[in-house]
Amino acid sequence: MSGAELRPVAVLVDAYTTGNHLPIAFAKLGVDVVHVQSTPELMTSMRLPELSRYRAALPYGTPAETAERLAAHAPICVVAGQEPGVPLADELAERLGLPGNGTALSAARRDKYEMIEALRRAGVRCADQYKSGSADELVAWAERRADYPVVVKPLSSAATEGVAICSDAREVREAAEAVLGTVNIFGERNDEVLVQSFLRGEEYMADFVSYDGERYACCVWQYHKRLVGTHRIYDRDSVLPPDAGPAPAIIAYLHEVHDALGLAYGPTHAEVIVTPEGPVLVEIGARLSGGVVPDFHDRCLGGNQADLTALAHARPEEFRARHAGRTYRKLAEASMVLTSTTLDGVVEELDEEVVAEIRALESVHTFVPKVAPGKRIRPTVDLYTATAAVHLVHDSAETLARDYARVQELKDRVYRLRAEETATAGAAAAPAATDASEVAA
Incomplete structure (x- = not known):
């Protein structure tokens, strides 16, 4: 066996977005990684795994097939790299006899309704809630409860996608209808919607x-x-x-x-x-x-x-x-800033002088524009329509506050929009995924 083959192996399931930090972290400890994806095709709504960092990337298969392939690598662990990979990571660890969270409560770790009900059964303080595939039933629950606002959200998504705070029956219906029948950022169909106490x-x-x-x-x-x-x-x-x-x-x-x-x-x-x-x-x-x-x-x-x-x-x-x-x-004092906008149009280019000015601010550690040239910038409603991620860190709270204010002054000037208002089919797609502050929950 070669030296590389003697190194221990960790399995990462769906290592999208910040899951890309895990191969680097394991490598520091002398551990190789193998990638598994939970879907037949990679999910392009998120930043893709950097597969060059892996010893192997296994083809999609059933959990039994995947566990059999993984056994040849004698892995020490299975870790979910992003939200969709949680159930498969649980099952693979169980099948391989590795330490893990088990499958008994996997559904409660992905489905937000089951999550809260598991807390209720355990006597842990939690929200009131109801789920349904009918906007009429969701409205009826909110009206019976008669304590607005309420929160309407998908059962299994992230980045505040589809989350709405509703102050009356009309807003509940509109929020529910906006989610029902759609597909979330993980490619899952929203056949039911959750409504919870605010x-x-x-x-x-x-x-x-x-x-x-x-x-x-x-x-x-x-x-x-x-x-x-x-x-x-x-x-x-x-x-x-x-x-x-x-x-x-x-x-x-x-x-x-x-x-x-x-x-x-x-x-x-x-x-x-x-x-x-x-x-x-x-x-x-x-x-x-x-x-x-x-x-x-x-x-x-x-x-x-x-x-x-x-x-x-x-x-x-x-x-x-x-x-x-x-x-x-x-x-130190620190903030993670997600800039919002009311701009709506196609990005022609980034103003590099403005980008350089932001990056030169004393407390700015990282500045990542989230909309690439040729893509559509839209008014911000969730994390995926935020326009930039900025990480600020400094010993002085005053310096942090000053730099935060300057970022707010400059944020829209980062983007120069095309004169025409209509976007091409490609430009109308979701903003290109980035790594910083991309998915919050």
Whole structure:
């Protein structure tokens, strides 16, 4: 056997978007990776896996066929790289006899209705909800409950796709009809829609890495959003200290959520709202956060979720000794900014002088424009119609605030639009996927 063939192997299922950080993280620890895709064709709505980083990329097959092919590589773990890969990763780990979360609660880790019902059965604080394939029934539930606003959303999507905050029956019907019968960003048909009670309070996100039920809290960030019509769109996130404010309560609550959903292994990305009664789950994904930028998180948090995930699976004893039961440290002031727009047209080119000015700001760590020349820029309604991702980090909160304000002044000047208003078929497609802050939940 060659030296490469003697190296341990990790299996990554659907390593789209920030899943691309995992091959690099495992390589640092001397572990090769094999890629598995859960669908016959790659999902082009997300940034594709960089397959050159893999020892092998297996053809699509049934779980039994795939497990048999993987057995030849003697893998040490199976990790979901993105949301659609969660159920298959659970099943492959189970078939191969590897540590994993098991299949008994796989549906509750993808289907947002089943997710909340699993919490309810476990006695964990959660939202009221109802699902149906009928807009009439969804409206009837909201009217019977008579406590607007309510939230309408797809059962299995991400990036706030199709999420609407509705203040009356008409808006519920319009939001439900806008989702029913469509296909989400993962290629799944929306045959049913979920309506939930509106959770009143501030919204936060938190990431964890687990191994055998022992967890490390990677971060807690506060969301800052604003309402545009029925859509709450992202503005920026701010990192919180782990031992003050709402962070300790959020971390404690999410330990309960992990236990209720059988999340004992691997990375997770959760969103919660801190209500007057305490934290309540919006949703949780059994995969990396869509906002992971490893060197940015190393700078402001003392570590990053991708490297911690690889460490937990490749060197579990080291992970336990260094991280289990602990939390991140806030090393600097930091924000993740997602710029919005009211522009609507085809991008002719990027103004490189404006891009350079943003990147030269003192606290800017990363600036990633999300709409390529030739693509259509549209008014922002969700993460996929955000126009840029900007990561700010600095010791000074004042510097961060100053640079954030300047980014807001410059954000629309990044894009020069064509004079004509109509887009070609290719330009009308969704914005090209990027890696930074792409999928939040």
